[in-house]
Amino acid sequence: MTGSEDKRAPPHPLCFRARGVTRVYGAGAAAVHALRGVDLDLPDGELVVVLGASGSGKSTFLNILGGLDIPTEGEVLFRGEDISRANQHQLTEYRRRHIGFVFQFYNLMPSLTARENVALVTEIAEAPLSPEQALAMVGLENRLDHFPAQLSGGEQQRVAIARAVAKQPSVLLCDEPTGALDSATGILVLEALKTVNDTLGATTLLITHNAAIAAIADRVVIFADGRVREVRENADKRAPGEISW
């Protein structure tokens, strides 16, 4: 995909379709039922906030959507393709082509600058943004040659976002991206994610414990006890700069 194409035109109406997704860790008396039958449809291009108590299955589900794990039972379709029975090689291809990950901790290489951290990904991607373009998208055009230790936590997280989006993924999966940040810094990170979602049209899922963040979503998904308890479309969507916590 080139930079000039309209990335908001989805090739399929649904990005993900999950049916009866279960994930059991371990066996016998020690078995943990992390997911107990998740049904969920996620349209392409949306910004989705995922809420739910600790242990409700959010990360397990995100890992399955991202091809880091497969369900014990059930089916997950990505743009109509079944990823729930893929082998390791197919999952690796799927992740490389389609998925960007952002985690709570940034996992930047301390000995590389912001530009070099992003270049690690762009050197192996098919149609990447340049590191400069990706870093500009998250507002770090003036920090290209800074090392992680010279950047604030929020700036480091934005480098991690630039790294995740530089390959122009179809999907951006974020597990507690603001979990380690104060409110003002967290809002800058959310603004970066929103810009990426708007500009690239990547379907963006954001796990958080912070219910205030739900206000910026197109869709809010609430997990409880390994199931989806509620899905609601957000009628009154706010910009990140309009929320606080």
Ligand SMILES: Nc1ncnc2c1ncn2[C@@H]1O[C@H](COP(=O)(O)OP(=O)(O)OP(=O)(O)O)[C@@H](O)[C@H]1O
């Ligand atoms: N690799 C694993 N082995 C065994 N149990 C696991 C594993 N990963 C997760 N679990 C268990 O599965 C359940 C769901 O975990 P998960 O991390 O998906 O929840 P979560 O909603 O993301 O929680 P949190 O908000 O605390 O991150 C928990 O009871 C957890 O302990």
